[in-house]
Amino acid sequence: MESRRAARTFLYVLFALFVISTAFTKFNPIDALLAQGEFWNFIFTDFIPPRIQRLGALFTAVKQTLYMAIGATGVSAVLSLILGFLGTPAICRFRLVGALVRGFASLLRNIPVLVWAFILVAAFGIGTAVGVVSLVISTVGELTRYFIETLDEIAGENIEALEATGAGMLPVITQAIVPAAMPSFIAWFLYCLELNIRASTILGMVGAGGIGLLMTGYIKQYNYGAASTAIIAVAAIIIGANLLTDYLRRVIL
Amino acid sequence: MARKATAAREVSRGLSRKLSRAEREVVYPLRNILEVGGLKKTYRSARKPAVKDVTFSVTKGEMVGVIGPSGAGKSTLLRCINRLVEPSAGHILIGGEEITGVPASKVRQLRRRIGMVFQHYNLVGRLTVMQNVMHGRLGYMSTLRGVLGLYSEEDKRQAVKILEQSELGEFLYHRADKLSGGQKQRVGVVRALMQQPSILLCDEPIASLDPARAQVIMELIRNVCKEREIACLVNLHQVEAAAKYTDRIIGMNGGEVVYDGPTANLSEQMVERVYGKPMDQLMIKGI
Ligand SMILES: Nc1ncnc2c1ncn2[C@@H]1O[C@H](COP(=O)(O)OP(=O)(O)OP(=O)(O)O)[C@@H](O)[C@H]1O
Ligand SMILES: [Mg+2]
Numbered sequence: 001m002e003s004r005r006a007a008r009t010f011l012y013v014l015f016a017l018f019v020i021s022t023a024f025t026k027f028n029p030i031d032a033l034l035a036q037g038e039f040w041n042f043i044f045t046d047f048i049p050p051r052i053q054r055l056g057a058l059f060t061a062v063k064q065t066l067y068m069a070i071g072a073t074g075v076s077a078v079l080s081l082i083l084g085f086l087g088t089p090a091i092c093r094f095r096l097v098g099a100l101v102r103g104f105a106s107l108l109r110n111i112p113v114l115v116w117a118f119i120l121v122a123a124f125g126i127g128t129a130v131g132v133v134s135l136v137i138s139t140v141g142e143l144t145r146y147f148i149e150t151l152d153e154i155a156g157e158n159i160e161a162l163e164a165t166g167a168g169m170l171p172v173i174t175q176a177i178v179p180a181a182m183p184s185f186i187a188w189f190l191y192c193l194e195l196n197i198r199a200s201t202i203l204g205m206v207g208a209g210g211i212g213l214l215m216t217g218y219i220k221q222y223n224y225g226a227a228s229t230a231i232i233a234v235a236a237i238i239i240g241a242n243l244l245t246d247y248l249r250r251v252i253l
Numbered sequence: 254m255a256r257k258a259t260a261a262r263e264v265s266r267g268l269s270r271k272l273s274r275a276e277r278e279v280v281y282p283l284r285n286i287l288e289v290g291g292l293k294k295t296y297r298s299a300r301k302p303a304v305k306d307v308t309f310s311v312t313k314g315e316m317v318g319v320i321g322p323s324g325a326g327k328s329t330l331l332r333c334i335n336r337l338v339e340p341s342a343g344h345i346l347i348g349g350e351e352i353t354g355v356p357a358s359k360v361r362q363l364r365r366r367i368g369m370v371f372q373h374y375n376l377v378g379r380l381t382v383m384q385n386v387m388h389g390r391l392g393y394m395s396t397l398r399g400v401l402g403l404y405s406e407e408d409k410r411q412a413v414k415i416l417e418q419s420e421l422g423e424f425l426y427h428r429a430d431k432l433s434g435g436q437k438q439r440v441g442v443v444r445a446l447m448q449q450p451s452i453l454l455c456d457e458p459i460a461s462l463d464p465a466r467a468q469v470i471m472e473l474i475r476n477v478c479k480e481r482e483i484a485c486l487v488n489l490h491q492v493e494a495a496a497k498y499t500d501r502i503i504g505m506n507g508g509e510v511v512y513d514g515p516t517a518n519l520s521e522q523m524v525e526r527v528y529g530k531p532m533d534q535l536m537i538k539g540i
Binding site (some may be wrong): 157158160161162163164165166167168170171172173174175176179180182183 | 362388399
């Protein structure tokens with residue numbers, strides 16, 4: 001009874017929010033449906049067929065994008081590992097340090113990667129380095145949190161048993177906690193790698209280099225055929241990354 | 254005797270000063286490997302103490318069962334002894350050395366001589382039996398060797414020997430999470446033995462095992478303690494197991510010791526007093 005009333009209230013609220021937000025954004029679902037023709041027309045005549053031009057530039061851009069994602073995820077993993085140990089109360093007993101680490105990570109995490117890239121591009125100009133740094137910033141925020149969750153879960157029992165033998169914290173970390181946490185660490189790493197490959201394709205659009213930059217460039221030049229080749233490359237990268245991480249998950253975990 | 258009683262009472266008031274050697278010898282004769290005096294523990298979040306006024310001593314090779322209803326303070330008592338839980342007041346002496354109030358590095362040193370066996374085994378599931386057992390040596394190694402896991406050949410030989418004696422010889426390189434509960438607990442006991450402990454603390458070592466396996470574990474614990482003259486404190490839910498395998502029983506209720514005497518003298522009335530309800534209402538798993 002209670003739950004049904006709650007569900008109904010929830011639906012009313014949702015509907016009200018929908019009405020209010022469409023009114024504010026002047027988004028009209030019916031218009032959107034009617035405008036479909038124009039949209040598809042644009043897609044089919046301008047984007048198809050994809051024009052293959054300057055293949056070298058395309059490959060360089062794809063490579064940049066992949067390097068950006070892989071490099072950033074690697075650097076982030078190392079930083080997050082250190083922060084993860086410092087941020088887990090059962091491992092690092094300086095409460096202040098733990099609180100600072102967790103606060104810092106959540107600050108990094110709660111500002112979207114695109115915003116970081118935007119800020120950094122504004123400050124340092126266009127380039128892949130800026131892309132890497134912005135990916136690192138947001139990935140460290142994410143990974144640190146996941147690592148802390150993982151460590152929190154396994155730390156209790158394992159630490160207790162080994163501390164009871166008189167072992168110091170460092171050996172406990174390398175001999176028990178790391179081996180126990182390894183599968184989760186790898187799983188989170190692969191998850192972030194996947195996210196970063198997606199993100200790095202988009203990052204180019206705000207000027208952080210790679211395939212995204214190339215694509216926005218083509219669109220701005222009304223060179224839709226070439227842009228569509230770049231879009232296909234993006235899709236291929238993302239599908240490839242999914243297949244790769246799925247494969248790694250199956251093999252390693 | 255009277256002097257000992259007075260001294261013990263003083264200790265039990267939670268004296269913060271260190272005992273002089275002369276006093277210590279009166280209160281804690283040296284054959285007692287473990288001495289607990291006036292132990293009290295109040296958890297920060299709790300109003301009532303989980304353990305209060307607990308005084309007893311254990312000699313080499315003595316097997317002591319600690320029984321009592323849930324929440325009686327059995328685990329708290331055991332954990333105070335190796336300072337996994339910080340005592341609020343009282344003294345604990347391991348082989349004549351104070352473990353309360355000493356700095357962390359000294360605690361680590363003393364812990365090496367105190368093995369612990371857990372209800373849930375607390376093994377690292379992804380590591381092999383051998384690797385888990387070797388963890389018992391970490392306390393004796395330098396930080397660097399410990400971090401790198403460079404165990405000495407001698408220690409490894411020792412591990413293989415004990416594992417073979419406890420019928421785990423064919424599982425040396427099996428992953429710990431692939432073992433049965435009984436095997437896991439045997440690994441837990443061997444890990445503790447690798448410390449060459451003079452005291453063994455077992456917190457509900459058989460609570461997760463079926464009766465047949467429980468029997469094997471209790472026999473293993475009893476045998477090694479007798480062989481190596483290890484003083485053993487074992488928390489047990491099952492009165493039967495305590496009656497069968499221990500020399501002496503400490504009965505706890507509400508954080509206090511309500512019975513302390515030879516297992517043979519434990520009467521039905523005493524058990525009822527410890528658990529606070531009649532014998533036939535006790536939920537007892539057969540063993
Ligand atoms: N970490 C803790 N923080 C606060 N209170 C605790 C903590 N651990 C135990 N207690 C409380 O202290 C009392 C004694 O608990 P303890 O675990 O020592 O009992 P026990 O005899 O081992 O019980 P059980 O048979 O259920 O294991 C209980 O009231 C318990 O709720
Ligand atoms: Mg308990």
